[in-house]
Amino acid sequence: MLLSVKPTAVVDPVAALKGRPDPLPTAETHFVNGHALKGPFPEGVRLAQFAMGCFWGVERLLWTLPGVWVTAVGYVGGSTPNPTYEEVCTGRTGHTEAVLIAYDPKLISYDALLKVFWEEHNPTQGMRQGNDLGTQYRSGVYTYGEDQARAAEKSRADYQAALTGRGLGTITSEIAPAGPFYFAEAYHQQYLAKNPNGYCGLQGTGVSCPIGLDG
Secondary structure, eight states: OOOSOOOSSOOOGGGSOOOOSSOOOOOSBOTTTOOBTTOOOOTTOEEEEEEOSSHHHHHHHHHTSTTEEEEEEEEESOSSSSOOHHHHHTTOSOOEEEEEEEEOTTTSOHHHHHHHHHHTSOTTOSSEETTEESGGGOOEEEESHHHHHHHHHHHHHHHHHHHHHTTOOOOOOEEEEOOOOEEOOGGGTTHHHHSTTSOOOOOOOSOOOOTTOOO
16 A cells, blocks of 8 residues: 555545546456446345455455455545545545445345454554554444444444453444445455455454344
8 A cells, every 4th residue: 555644634525635527447347256346236235335444455355255245445435526546545535445345134144244344453543554554544334224323333332342341442433324435446456366465454453243142
């Protein structure tokens, strides 16, 4: 990922880069399984969005999960329409790197996805993830509908209790309704399938998330 001094606060929308009206060109299909990145998806498939730091390693983790139909990387939570990667890296678009997941709830539940989300990165680090610094690496769950929002909020509370019990810090992950998902450039899609020795900064806390254990 690009190395430079990064802002530690999300840019004010008034000061954000202007962007562009048209989407960036990207891949049409998933490099690993051949499914269409933007659909149409099979009947019953649902969407989820997670941000866990550098999206290369996050996407590889998520596409391996049984029941995940397709994944794509992109930019969410910012103000600049259709940003480029280079623009996101400046911190002047407000976006974080995220993964869009299309999944079959008959094969994998949203709770199961949340468990992976909490356990496979460190959600207490604010505007960074490991050695990756900047607002583009902030952690977040971006929800589709009230059911996902309630599940995400409950799982955050449950995981905070588990972290506190182990002497770890406060969760900084944002939970917000899913807004526009701007698909990243084609070379970022399934990057670690194309470049198996590429960078992956994923590292969890080692604390299990107790989701689904209360009933």
